[in-house]
Amino acid sequence: MIRTRPRSPFRTAALGGTAVLAAAALTACSGGSGAAKADDGKDAKPDTRISVNLSGKQAKAGVPVKVTLSEGKLQRVTVTDSKGVTLDGTVSADGRTWTSARKAAPGTGYTVEARSADGGTAGAGFATAAPEKVNKLTLAPGKNSTVGVAHPLSIVFDHPVKNKAEVERHLTVTTSDNTVGSWGWMEDWSGKDRVDWRPREYWKPGTKVTLRAELNGIDSGEGGGWFVRDYTTDVTIGKNQLVKVDLDNHRLNLLRDGREVRDVPMSGGTPGGDKASWRGKTVLMSKEGTINMRSETVGLGDAYDKMVDYSMRLTWSGMYAHAAPWNARHMGSANRSSGCIGMDTGDARWVYDQVQVGDPFEVHGRDAKGTQALNNGYGEWNLSWADWQAKSALR
Secondary structure (H helix, E strand, C coil): CCCCCCCCCCEEEEECCEEEEECCCCCCCECCCCCCECCCCCECCECCCEEECCCCCCECCCCEEEEEECCCCEEEEEEEECCCCEECEEECCCCCEEEEEEECCCCCEEEEEEEECCCCEEEEEEEECCCCCECCEEEECCCCEEECCCCCEEEEECCCCCCHHHHHHCEEEEECCCCCEEEEEEECCCCCEEEEEEECCCCCCCCEEEEEECCCCCECCCCCCECCCCEEEEEEECCCEEEEEECCCCEEEEEECCEEEEEEECECECCCCCCCEEEEEEECCEEEEEEEEEHHHHCCCCCCEEEEEEEEECCCCCCEEEECHHHHHHCCCCCCECCCEEECHHHHHHHHHHCCCCCEEEEECCCEEEECCCCCCCCHHHCCHHHHHCCCCCC
């Protein structure tokens, strides 16, 4: 049995705006605001044999919280951060040590409450040092989105991620139908680090998807800084649609549930140079409506400067499907655009109204300048499943 001592007097100290309580009860950190109460309402006695691995006002972040009992067994440990979030944890087989599942986050105050099996209790408080640099991220699709069957889960980081494996371990994808998928790392078109989760095959329509990035307290590595919060996004997979673009025959076909809905004449990029279209499996990134398109932004000099209707972005490099009434004489007969998939206004309006962000556009044909790059939009569908899996930091 653990022997306990009479209650010690307590003192209160301010720490980073959070009340932190000190007592002699714990050997490695500060204690509670007053005598702990046992379940029967009687004052419980502080246990001098319980210690915490973190203490003070500048404790090290990025490590688990450990509460240790020198003899006897721990009955219960509660660690709560300054936002009221409780850390989960487990007690060792011998009952002597409790370890949190999550790591202590930077710039955060924590309160520890521990009880031994014979009724001894102790409270403690500590705070971790503030981060010198914070890393943030952008998630796509956005929260509560409904997207097409080809849209990956995509994360772009504000700062470099050197600890890719550690970060990937804290990214969890759950689906309503146990979809098989894998993470893959790349350099985004913007030059930032990016990681996408792609299913082995296109999503099944109606699938419910949740991405949890439990990154609070994780270090990005050199030059990247700390993550100081978690992220969650929920996505629903919409209609089963596929757009097939045949550059050689100058046709665009919309298929729904495997059946052709409409066949549209189109004109792709002029073959033989930079104005040719990209081929491959791409993904509709956004529906942008009427936008100004200027050739200078895609490295084609002063070839054009137009307001373009029903614009549907397919790549970061500027390949769109859109209305192109000025090219009407070539629809269905020749590829004479500056790289985009052009249609007459009526057909473009119809396609624009039907498609969803995340719908796959599969572009085939000889009249192309190559296959869309991995990071030029969502190009991961152009990799085999094995090659995509190889891009995981955990492989």
